[in-house]
Amino acid sequence: MKDKEYYHFLELVAARQSDRVYDKTREVEPEKLERILEAARLAPSACNAQPWKFVVITDKELAVKVGKATAGLGMNKFAKDAPVHILVVEESANITSLLGGKVKNKHFPLIDLGIATAHISLAAESEGLGSCILGWFDEKEIKKLTGIPDGKRLLLDIVIGYPGKEKRKKIRKQAEKVISYNKY
Template identity: 55%
Template sequence: MFTNHSDYFYNLVQNRQSDRAYDTRPVDREVILRIIEAARLAPSACNAQPWHFIVVDEPELKNKLADAAANRVLGINHFTKQAPVHIVIVMEPANLNSNFGSFVKGKTFPLIDIGIAAEHICLAAKAEGLGSCMLGWFDEPAVKKLLDIPKSRRVPLIITLGYPASDEVRQKRRKDFNEIVSFNKY
């Protein structure tokens, strides 16, 4: 099927998408653990690993979490109850070197690190035959209360996981390559 590892990887990237409809099959705990392991191995600035992953797969709690992610007024995230698994990413304090670098460079390295770990989750999910969708729009105080997350912590992302309701891979709408890439100068 694939002539080399790079073919597999680029196919995975090409076919990963934000899935917003899931079928009713549960996701085996072993599969979830492999996906979380992929996130755990993600690189981070100064090896700070500023994350904690909360896997929510208990149906009643997962549905309450889905309610905190949905917004009736804006009509968004109503699909989240279909997803059998939600992974809540909590931003943990970074180590001294990462915090110093964030301050000196004016960048929030923990958020960059979490973005990398989140994409590891989504690509690992795709490799396992699952769909995923990253959510940034949700009621963070409600999520923190539901999951006993300390008030001092932030929750930048929730990722839904499940078997996609359809095998259809949507055509990607992206900016033209030449619009976003240049060599040796802007």
């Protein structure tokens, strides 16, 4: 049973892609969105700091405005067609995580947000939805549109919706180029 469950997870990971075309006629069901957000909420974080806030945009007009603010210099034009935007905001980490980060010269909240983002994109895939993780956007404009305080860092916009195109062949480096055992 366990091997079958693991195989399912690898199928999910293999299927997940960055979708850049969304079906404008289909809305994301609230129950699917709730499960995706629960996957993000349950993500692990250094010292259980949970240094995140997810601002979920489902209002059609606002989603188009946020999508337009995500497009720029010819990039991410498709974002205006996505029915859902999950804005990933960095929140303060707890003292243990901050001190550990100072000692180890690592900013743990960025790692934590990456993990939560992976949970979101995989959960979306498991719900039959497409997603694309975007870091290029007009942060000031999106903050203005959504009321995110100026002092907060808006790190990512994860767009979610029903894919409007078929899956592409996934191209990755061969395992031996990116994996080694017991030494570099």
